[in-house]
Amino acid sequence: MENAGVTLICGGLCCGKTTYARALSERTGAVTLSVDGVMLSVFGQDAGERHDEYAAGVKKYLLGLAVQLVRAGVGVILDWGFWTAAERSGTRALFASRGIPCELHFIDIDGETWRRRVAGRNAAVAAGEADDYFVDEGLTAKFLDRFERPDDREVDLFVR
Numbered sequence: 001m002e003n004a005g006v007t008l009i010c011g012g013l014c015c016g017k018t019t020y021a022r023a024l025s026e027r028t029g030a031v032t033l034s035v036d037g038v039m040l041s042v043f044g045q046d047a048g049e050r051h052d053e054y055a056a057g058v059k060k061y062l063l064g065l066a067v068q069l070v071r072a073g074v075g076v077i078l079d080w081g082f083w084t085a086a087e088r089s090g091t092r093a094l095f096a097s098r099g100i101p102c103e104l105h106f107i108d109i110d111g112e113t114w115r116r117r118v119a120g121r122n123a124a125v126a127a128g129e130a131d132d133y134f135v136d137e138g139l140t141a142k143f144l145d146r147f148e149r150p151d152d153r154e155v156d157l158f159v160r
Helices: 017-028 035-043 048-071 085-096 111-126 137-146
Strands: 006-010 031-034 076-081 102-107 157-159
Touching (some): 006 017, 006 085, 017 031, 017 076, 048 076, 048 085
Parallel strands (some): 006 076
């Protein structure tokens, strides 16, 4: 999105959302807002049983910040997965109600690539080379249980 608007980056764990958001930001000058970035900065690897509650609060704050930035003429990239159809449609509705253009970019990778990326991330985290979440069995199960692949009609740009 070249003008001041919002780009939602949708995709699963370790699919390349942050790498894509970084490249998109460099190309467009948009600011990237990341839930994981805030959560890891504040809580480190584990926010405990309240992780989802804290993440919801961070998302609410970042959505408000996104509105402020767009109104100031700055494009925004939201890098946090948008795992459910309800979250995607609710976020689009929020921006539409404020007259803010919004696009959904879906990063789609195959299962083998995903498993390879999870293993690579986990090795980097374990070695202290990455400030990302370690993807254990619990997080994998949570993702597999919650992720709703977007319908083609939801997606403005497929990234493969």
